[in-house]
Amino acid sequence: MTQDEFIIAHQSEWAELDQLLGESRDRGVKRMSPFAISRLAALYRGLSADVARAEGSRFGDDLLAHLERLASRAHALLYKAPPWRIRVAWNFLSREFPRTLRRRSGYFTAASVLFFVPMILGIVGAIVSPGFAERVVPASALAQAADNFGDRYGGGRGAGEGALMTGFYVYNNVGIAFRCFAMGVFFGLGSVFFLVFNGVMIGVVLGYVVRIGHGDNILSFVASHSPFELTAIVISGAAGLQMGMSLVRTHGETRLGSLRRQGPEILRLVLGAAVMLLIAALIEGNYSGSALPIPIKLASGAALTLAVVAYLAFAGRDDSKSVTPPAGVLEGLGAEDARGSSA
Amino acid sequence: MTDAAIDTTVAIEAPEQIRFRYRLAGPSLRAVAHLVDLVIIGFILGAAALIGAIFAIPFLLGGTEGADKTMTGVILLVVFTLQWGYFTLFEALRNGQTPGKAMFSLRVVKDGGEPIGLVDATLRNLVRAADLLPVGYLAGVVSMLIDPRFRRLGDLVAGTMVVVEDRLTVATPLYVMPPTPDEARTLPMRVVLDADELRAIEAFLRRAIELGPELSAELAATVAAGLARRHGYWHSDPVRLLALLYLRASEPLRLAGAAARGAIPGLPASAR
Numbered sequence: 175m176t177q178d179e180f181i182i183a184h185q186s187e188w189a190e191l192d193q194l195l196g197e198s199r200d201r202g203v204k205r206m207s208p209f210a211i212s213r214l215a216a217l218y219r220g221l222s223a224d225v226a227r228a229e230g231s232r233f234g235d236d237l238l239a240h241l242e243r244l245a246s247r248a249h250a251l252l253y254k255a256p257p258w259r260i261r262v263a264w265n266f267l268s269r270e271f272p273r274t275l276r277r278r279s280g281y282f283t284a285a286s287v288l289f290f291v292p293m294i295l296g297i298v299g300a301i302v303s304p305g306f307a308e309r310v311v312p313a314s315a316l317a318q319a320a321d322n323f324g325d326r327y328g329g330g331r332g333a334g335e336g337a338l339m340t341g342f343y344v345y346n347n348v349g350i351a352f353r354c355f356a357m358g359v360f361f362g363l364g365s366v367f368f369l370v371f372n373g374v375m376i377g378v379v380l381g382y383v384v385r386i387g388h389g390d391n392i393l394s395f396v397a398s399h400s401p402f403e404l405t406a407i408v409i410s411g412a413a414g415l416q417m418g419m420s421l422v423r424t425h426g427e428t429r430l431g432s433l434r435r436q437g438p439e440i441l442r443l444v445l446g447a448a449v450m451l452l453i454a455a456l457i458e459g460n461y462s463g464s465a466l467p468i469p470i471k472l473a474s475g476a477a478l479t480l481a482v483v484a485y486l487a488f489a490g491r492d493d494s495k496s497v498t499p500p501a502g503v504l505e506g507l508g509a510e511d512a513r514g515s516s517a
Numbered sequence: 518m519t520d521a522a523i524d525t526t527v528a529i530e531a532p533e534q535i536r537f538r539y540r541l542a543g544p545s546l547r548a549v550a551h552l553v554d555l556v557i558i559g560f561i562l563g564a565a566a567l568i569g570a571i572f573a574i575p576f577l578l579g580g581t582e583g584a585d586k587t588m589t590g591v592i593l594l595v596v597f598t599l600q601w602g603y604f605t606l607f608e609a610l611r612n613g614q615t616p617g618k619a620m621f622s623l624r625v626v627k628d629g630g631e632p633i634g635l636v637d638a639t640l641r642n643l644v645r646a647a648d649l650l651p652v653g654y655l656a657g658v659v660s661m662l663i664d665p666r667f668r669r670l671g672d673l674v675a676g677t678m679v680v681v682e683d684r685l686t687v688a689t690p691l692y693v694m695p696p697t698p699d700e701a702r703t704l705p706m707r708v709v710l711d712a713d714e715l716r717a718i719e720a721f722l723r724r725a726i727e728l729g730p731e732l733s734a735e736l737a738a739t740v741a742a743g744l745a746r747r748h749g750y751w752h753s754d755p756v757r758l759l760a761l762l763y764l765r766a767s768e769p770l771r772l773a774g775a776a777a778r779g780a781i782p783g784l785p786a787s788a789r
Binding site for chain 2: 349
């Protein structure tokens with residue numbers, strides 16, 4: 175069969191497939207008729223044979239390219255990823271996220287050290303040594319902090335401030351955590367920097383406010399949301415460190431292969447941290463700044479700290495209740511796949 | 518056709534046991550698509566602010582305290598959602614296409630050509646923060662220039678690439694005007710061109726109209742002399758020369774094809 179005969183014999187099918195693909199793009203494959211969908215699949219299989227034929231017979235490059243484009247569009251439609259389900263999200267939060275964190279506790283420990291040691295040094299330095307805070311943190315930021323936790327603070331917040339601050343904390347803090355993770359792509363060094371940097375900043379501001387005499391204000395303010403917020407930043411950093419380490423210690427694979435294998439695990443950590451940060455932002459915006467007595471705030475802070483520790487330490491340990499949804503639906507977010515746990 | 522081809526395509530193996538090549542999207546095309554997305558994000562943000570303002574007006578006029586602050590908080594939430602969610606959600610829900618990418622027929626696919634899922638979309642767009650460093654996607658562009666598949670850091674982490682799904686319209690037979698009696702008089706009965714030569718001439722003839730008469734004549738002249746000498750056939754128009762040789766050379770194929778289907782009993786199928 176010559177190329178021209180080949181084209182004449184098949185071009186109506188190719189045109190039909192092209193048209194069906196256009197339709198599916200406009201209306202979505204779910205709203206197509208069952209007949210159209212099965213016709214599409216049949217045409218794609220026919221096209222697969224045509225591609226092989228065109229390649230084997232060494233037909234023209236343009237023809238082959240045309241068929242390949244058509245095939246790739248059909249392929250992208252027919253092999254679309256399965257939809258996302260709410261049960262997967264619940265399974266993720268109640269089991270997979272804390273489990274992954276415990277399996278990778280080494281990174282979590284390392285990130286904690288990188289974050290909390292500079293933070294404690296910052297607190298101690300700012301309290302003990304006058305002028306220390308001014309040299310580390312810009313004066314405007316210190317003035318802002320002093321103003322926020324100064325005398326005006328006692329009366330609680332004005333109307334609408336809760337929504338404003340929630341929005342700001344989501345925008346700012348979740349963004350910090352995401353960046354803390356993303357910078358890990360530079361062999362983990364970016365995450366190390368972000369952890370230490372944010373640790374120092376938070377520590378120095380905290381110590382400075384304590385030194386100028388508003389310690390009770392700031393401690394009662396941060397008590398309730400910081401268990402979520404600081405832990406989540408550390409977890410994001412841990413995910414960044416794991417990403418960096420997977421590029422360094424490859425276990426005999428290529429660097430990208432090694433990274434790819436740990437990708438689902440790393441993502442679980444980041445998404446879990448994001449959820450914790452959302453909770454933190456809600457508390458921070460609406461509860462932390464309220465006019466409740468200081469002892470109540472400190473008590474709730476202690477209770478929430480225990481809750482976070484208990485969640486991360488124990489959630490998902492009971493395997494008997496574990497729901498294992500069918501493979502494929504989860505794509506690494508759900509059940510512990512062999513690829514993730516063998517790493 | 519191998520993975521190591523020195524051009525901007527990548528070969529993918531489909532479950533149907535066929536390989537097809539994707540055309541990779543380079544930095545410039547992706548940048549344009551990205552600009553479109555940024556404009557859309559700007560419009561969404563503007564619309565959100567407008568709607569928020571319309572809702573807030575009664576409260577502001579009524580003297581409700583803090584309506585402006587509530588609105589600012591909501592806007593910040595919208596900004597956050599757009600900043601981290603726009604690309605992720607569109608790519609996850611629309612099979613690898615944001616509106617900007619769809620406009621330029623770009624699609625994010627896995628390294629193996631499979632469609633991306635929520636996990637891939639989230640990873641590649643979280644790492645966008647690193648691609649943006651230190652300013653204006655510099656890290657991402659450097660990564661794209663080093664990587665043979667034009668992948669930015671987020672693509673490398675998520676195992677994705679961006680391909681072009683252009684629709685070519687060449688699935689039609691190539692029409693060559695048959696030789697005039699004058700031309701047929703001197704045209705040899707048998708012209709042998711190998712498969713590569715046939716493919717090259719075909720590709721050229723399909724583009725000849727786009728190229729315009731001067732340029733196509735100039736290009737055809739580069740090979741016409743050699744082919745003319747080989748076949749002992751000269752023509753004043755080099756483009757026409759290639760067309761005639763192509764026509765004659767593909768005729769035996771037609772006969773052999775017919776023989777393979779048993780139409781011409783005398784000719785063995787192996788003649789092709």
